[in-house]
Amino acid sequence: MFVGHFALGFAAKRTVPRVPLAVLFLAAQLADTLWPILIAAGIEDVRIEQNSNPFLLLDFISYPYSHSLLLLAIWGIALGAIYRASASASPGESASASVVLFALVVSHWVLDWITHRPDMPLYPGGPRFGLGLWNSVVATVCIELVMFGVGVWIYARATRARDAVGRWAFVGLVALLLLAYLASLGGTAPPSVAALATVALVGAAITFAIAWWVDRHRATV
Ligand SMILES: [Zn+2]
Numbered sequence: 001m002f003v004g005h006f007a008l009g010f011a012a013k014r015t016v017p018r019v020p021l022a023v024l025f026l027a028a029q030l031a032d033t034l035w036p037i038l039i040a041a042g043i044e045d046v047r048i049e050q051n052s053n054p055f056l057l058l059d060f061i062s063y064p065y066s067h068s069l070l071l072l073a074i075w076g077i078a079l080g081a082i083y084r085a086s087a088s089a090s091p092g093e094s095a096s097a098s099v100v101l102f103a104l105v106v107s108h109w110v111l112d113w114i115t116h117r118p119d120m121p122l123y124p125g126g127p128r129f130g131l132g133l134w135n136s137v138v139a140t141v142c143i144e145l146v147m148f149g150v151g152v153w154i155y156a157r158a159t160r161a162r163d164a165v166g167r168w169a170f171v172g173l174v175a176l177l178l179l180a181y182l183a184s185l186g187g188t189a190p191p192s193v194a195a196l197a198t199v200a201l202v203g204a205a206i207t208f209a210i211a212w213w214v215d216r217h218r219a220t221v
Pocket of ligand 1: 001032108112
């Protein structure tokens with residue numbers, strides 16, 4: 001899943017308005033942010049294969065540290081703890097922020113379990129699961145776009161633009177995510193694993209940076 005993860009990040013803003021959108025995005029996409037780093041380091045493994053289905057161009061041979069349920073639970077606890085230690089919020093606020101960040105990190109496993117073929121590990125070396133929604137391109141796109149629409153709507157209602165940046169950069173962020181998603185439906189396999197990892201990491205960094213910028217120019221309602 002792609003924009004579906006960002007949908008949950010947008011929607012979470014209503015529950016924890018003081019947590020920056022970029023941090024919510026990082027939590028929902030922590031698996032896919034660690035993954036290119038671990039791929040580049042040779043710790044996890046992916047193979048590019050030709051397929052007429054644009055969602056099935058990658059064979060996730062092994063990704064126990066970025067995508068197993070156990071490790072995502074641990075990363076979720078760690079991210080919550082880091083946030084608690086670094087944010088100046090009341091104890092109640094930082095406790096609910098930690099819970100939401102943990103839930104977002106683990107939600108990545110649940111959404112990928114729905115979409116992926118049975119390649120999502122429970123724990124490193126453990127059994128792998130996946131319901132394979134990706135086998136149907138139409139169903140995947142419909143479900144993800146509806147999720148994304150709802151998430152964006154919740155964020156738009158939970159916040160209001162302070163200025164033109166808050167309004168138009170927000171529109172730009174939504175458009176950028178949609179364009180990246182639509183481009184991925186083009187069905188062109190990445191030229192190499194190294195190129196795939198680079199694009200994934202740079203794309204994530206740009207998205208988080210824009211989300212940070214947008215969110216600073218919007219006030220919570
Ligand atoms: Zn993923």
